Amino acid sequence: MREVLRVVFLVGLVLAGMQPAHAAELAVTNARIVATPDAEPIEHGTVLVRDGRIVAVGKTAAIAIPADAEILDAAGGTLVAGFWNSHVHLMAPPLDRASAHPGDVLSERLSSAYLRWGFTTIFDIASPPGNAIALRKRIAAGEVEGPHILTVDMPFFPKDGKPVYVPDELGGWNARLAEVANPEDAAARARRQLDQGADGLKLFGGAIVGGEVGVLPMDLDVARAVVEVAHAAGRRVFVHPTNADGLAVAIDSGADVLAHTAPQAGPWPEALVRRMVGDDMALVPTLALFEVEMRKENVPEPILAQAIGTTKQQVAAFAAAGGTVLFGTDAGYVDAYDTSEELRLMHEAGMDWRRILESLTTAPAAYFGHAQRKGRIADGLDADLVVLHGDPANGVDAFADVRYTLRGGRLVYRAATGN
Ligand SMILES: [Zn+2]
Known part of the structure; x- marks a missing residue:
């Protein structure tokens, strides 16, 4: 019995390895990025995420997006920290x-x-x-x-x-x-x-x-x-x-x-x-x-x-x-x-x-002591991110109009009208 379970477990591991699951790398592209509350927005910006963390932030043209990265196009939206x-x-x-x-x-x-x-x-x-x-x-x-x-x-x-x-x-x-x-x-x-x-x-x-x-x-x-x-x-x-x-x-x-x-x-x-x-x-x-x-x-x-x-x-x-x-x-x-x-x-x-x-x-x-991991969009921080439909600089109600929410680099919410 134990041997059978072991085989099932190993087959499970192989299958899990074959599944595309979610790509280890994800790029949120073409957004207006407000990395911190006092930062100047980066227009047409991209945030690159690997294994749940932010690994690059900048102008889309300046970021090398790996060919197999999942892409989340945020054109027209504003990207802020979760x-x-x-x-x-x-x-x-x-x-x-x-x-x-x-x-x-x-x-x-x-x-x-x-x-x-x-x-x-x-x-x-x-x-x-x-x-x-x-x-x-x-x-x-x-x-x-x-x-x-x-x-x-x-x-x-x-x-x-x-x-x-x-x-x-x-x-x-x-x-x-x-x-x-x-x-x-x-x-x-x-x-x-x-x-x-x-x-x-x-x-x-x-x-x-x-x-x-x-x-x-x-x-x-x-x-x-x-x-x-x-x-x-x-x-x-x-x-x-x-x-x-x-x-x-x-x-x-x-x-x-x-x-x-x-x-x-x-x-x-x-x-x-x-x-x-x-x-x-x-x-x-x-x-x-x-x-x-x-x-x-x-x-x-x-x-x-x-x-x-x-x-x-x-x-x-x-x-x-x-x-x-x-x-x-x-x-x-x-x-x-x-x-x-x-x-x-x-x-x-x-x-x-x-x-x-x-x-x-x-x-x-x-x-609350989490500044090293959360609260900003910067290299090394958790990829907790929000894409807003609009620009909060034009009205604070934009903070309630969420297009995507990502937690630890995973898309956990997508508005029905997103894209
Ligand atoms: Zn209460």
Whole structure:
């Protein structure tokens, strides 16, 4: 029996070797290449990819394309580095049970939610324990097509602070288990999650519990315990701020990323922004989220307009002070994957197309420690690439109009209208 299996295995290897599979070399040709957010575009440019990495970038005429390379003609399009969505949740079906669903079901959702919008890397910032890591393994094994996944795994809620909008049960997991009572328990769980493969941690600095309490701030010592463990491991800590108290927890605990702006905190004064930027904090605006949420609650238009105005002021002040802005949408919590509205609101908050491209590419790659492999189009970097139909310099909505997405040199999304 063992001998038979061995023969089958060897025949399999031979057959695999005979299949054209996908060419080891691929050239994306004739594009307008914007290699980094501050680079001058290369017109009629080509990027050559070998074994998943970028090996040449330049004018098409100047690049020797091997005769057997696969060609992806991007004429008329703009080629940029693969996007990061730095605020998503792998907790909506079917992605809440990564081990239970067939690969094609998961692939289809990951494509429509992320690859189709140019995201080659996503940061899951709270989902059922072990779920994101299980999904990442299935993607690495080739069973599922999807983006590169980073995760904080299970979040940290204050004691009795499970947010009112988080269901009691998520993907077979009791969400109350994410509550943490004291610094010792918090530190122990933080260590365990990082040991098990989490790429960062997430605190609810201000948890919306409703009722008379409204927003419950996290105990500062609990927050500090989590931050200390994460920083000792070289990892970032996200905080859900909600209001001024939650924002204070984020700042005073030494946490890193504000996972949202905070309409309830009011406009941010200059001194506060200076402090946050000075502390090397990053901000994920999630501007469109508030609009979606408030419309769901039938919040009167003038109040909605004022809240959106506040969040835009926060982004504008933070960006103007040189703060690190990371693009993120809260996709998976909200069932809205189209990035157009977020792009429009960020632009209204004063971010030009280059600054928005930075929030999608170089800023998250650098902030999360992946700048050597991701975020730019340069020799030696991962071939995570996006071809846009249009030119973002003519309007930032071009970032939502994706023609091709490549991850690690593989074409993982092609628009129906592509070519
Ligand atoms: Zn979220």
